[in-house]
Amino acid sequence: MAIEMKVPSVGESVTEVTIAAWVKKDGDLVKMDEVLCELESDKATFELPAEGEGVLRIIAQEGETLPIGAPICRIEASTAAATPAPAATPAAAPTVAEAESKTTSVTIPTVGESITEVTIASWSKKSGDYVALDEVICELESDKATFELPSPAAGILTIQAEAGQAVPIGAVVATVVGGAAPAAAATPAPTTPQATSAPASGATSYAAGHPSPAAAKVLAEKGISVESVAGSGIGGRITKEDAQNASKPVSTSPAPAKPTAPVAANGGSRREKMTSLRKTISRRLVAVKNETAMLTTFNEVDMKPIMDLRKQYKDKFKDVHGVGLGFMSFFTKACSIALQEFPVVNAYIDGDEIVYNDFTDISIAVSAPRGLVVPVIRNVEKMNFADIESEVVRLALKARDNKLTLDEMTGGTFTITNGGIFGSMLSTPIINAPQSAILGMHNIVERPVVVGGEVVIRPIMYVALSYDHRTIDGKDSVGFLVRVKQLLEDPMRMLLQV
């Protein structure tokens, strides 16, 4: 029987997802839990595992945006598996299994630019264990973070490197011999005749891919070839709806810049479909501009005290905590303290009410490959500097690999964004709704300032606080930013909470 797979519910507020990429092709034989495609919501990316074994029939194409619950593909009882089983003798079963068994090497993936080797912290599976696709089989440690290593295939695991061993990136640490899951293997006979009896629905129809008259017109006007559209109609026919939903496969690799480009006076332009992440970012940012009374207050921070402190304790800190001492921990902690002193900055509007939070969950804006993401550091008020630093590293790495979960990106009460890493001197950040304020960090520039009646050179960072004037008055916003400035210019205050 064919299994129709629908877009799974991936989070409360997510109503639609975009198919970022099909990992498998139409007609591929797929196994249970094998990753079929990558889905992208406005918050994160997900992998869609197969719900059964069989031949994949793609319904929705790459780049299409689908509502939750929409059919995305069908998995049809594999005819290949069914063919050798006229008698359904047990003897036939191993043949099938053998044909399917494939050895996959488990290699150490690249985990970061500067990381050349990792240590196997522990194996969570033993040799001989059956592992599912993407099941975590071991934990790796680098000098910066720890990672989990998922199995690249389903099958029987054979471990080749011991726990505690340091291995270079790319090294083979285990193999997985593919095969059906033990449960399925135990009952091979009954499944085979079942598969045979299932009519080869649609897939082999002579009319598969035939567009209805209206569908043909729609496709012609979109400039999409009929061959690139999967028909959802009877026998795989292309319905008008299929045609309306079809979109041109977007070439993901941008056109390589030609060295002779200057000659092209007219230049070219390139159209790319907005990802749903980008669409959401765009929609939200405009909404915030329209729906809040946003304005920005500025100040400057003399970074000398922090820089001195870092210089003095950087190595010690690393030794003790295993993580570097950056600026983020100072800013995050300073904001957390200030937020508790100016609770309205840490609040948000919900209808006719203002919701005050007694915790400070601070969102950190991170530039990820697919766009801006804002993972949240929770309960900063309870954290020490080392906790904050390691959390920042953990979230930044996940952001880079598009592995952030929805939970990790929702529920912040205040945001810090650092335009300084790109060289920004001054900017007016936009509030991360429904929050009420955002702190913008900028680059640190040596500027002449007057200290004690004398002009001295100091490393100065301009800071900006954009806030929602509907709830936050000037007294609170300016007071908040001044307080942050005080804490940063004299970090001792953070220790003493004064």
Added chain:
Amino acid sequence: MQFDVIVIGSGPGGYVSAIRSAQLGMSVAIIEKYPNLGGTCLNVGCIPSKALLDSSEHFYNASHHFAEHGIEISQPVANLTQMITRKNGVVEKMNQGVSFLMKKNKIKVFQGIGSFVDANTVQVTKDDGSSENLTGKNIIIASGSKPTILPFMNFDGKRIITSTEALQLKEIPKHLIVIGAGVIGAELGSVYARLGSKVTFVEFAKGMIPTMDSSMGKELQKVLKKQLKAEFHFQTKVTGIENKGEEVVITAENAKGEPVELTGDYCLVAIGRRPYTDLLQLEKVGIETDRGKIPVNEHTLQTAVPHIYAIGDVVRGAMLAHKAEEEGVLVAEVIAGQKPHINYKLIPGVVYTWPEVASVGYTEEELKEMGKAYKVGQFPFKALGRATASGDTDGLVKMLADQATDEILGVHIIGARAADMIAEAVTAMEFRASAEDISRISHAHPTYMEAVKEAALAATGNRSLHT
């Protein structure tokens, strides 16, 4: 005056393309040579012939079938003048309908002969000799066709006539000789046969309606022979037609080369139609015709001049009103930048004889020639409850399907409602349905449509239920 679109000719192709253009927001002018809109189809073709066919059918039923139904009347008399008056009323109503549609869609109607001045200018010459020039960004030629008549046939419009005159006769011919047993000849020949004329067909080909599946022609001939006592001379070549005053003498040669002479009081020449481009002055814009037809781009119907389009009878393909309509819509949409498509293989052909004949897709002869492996499902109307109840038991449905895939390749129907019934086959084939698909779709009982389902069952696996 300036327009986005100028349409030359207001037949079903022309006026439909004008409406579609207007729907798409373009300013449209339509030029018609005759005082009435609607072209051949509406004035001297489909509509009036159907009006007369129905009148003659009523008369025939009153004369032959009422008694059997238990309706006793004195011997009915055919009043041809009244039939023609009624037909004229039908045509007038349709004329008004088209005029209303033009007004409703804000299409400017110009009466007169449209001819090219240059690639963007069309001159309209009125009956009184005055003229005016219209300029158009796009021009659609939809000037249609005229009956073909060869010089030696001595056309006089009185006793030697074409379909146009046949719709205006003052008396019922005693013996009508029809040259050509194709669609038009069969339709008009059967009109007069039912009104009591003796009808003799002279046809160069081997059978009636030779372009259709041969089983259709055979069945039609059988019915016309049996019911209307029509006579047939096939594979016979007409060599001369002469009006002798009270009678017409036709000389011909049969397949063996023997001379044939036929004498009647009227001779209807129905050997086909030719594209009517005579007055367009195509040479002014550099468009040349190919055997009378205007060559066009297969997909966009653009002529050699890209903003001049041609549709309907002046271009390749069957001379059918509904084909012209599809092309009219297509051109309007092409001008609007859309990308419509016509599947010419699925334009149904219809003959309004009684019984009607309709067909779509490949004929059995074509499939044989292509070397395609096919299967045939056939179902006769006489096995159908509804046909028996109504007394229309002549005819059959024939379905041709792919031997391997069961896809329907052609459907040919001769029977009481064939012209309407073919629609299901066209729809199914547009979606590339199989014979079994049709046989698994519920068809209401008792209807003529059940014959299509039964033929599909027969094609699926020789398992029709009622034979």
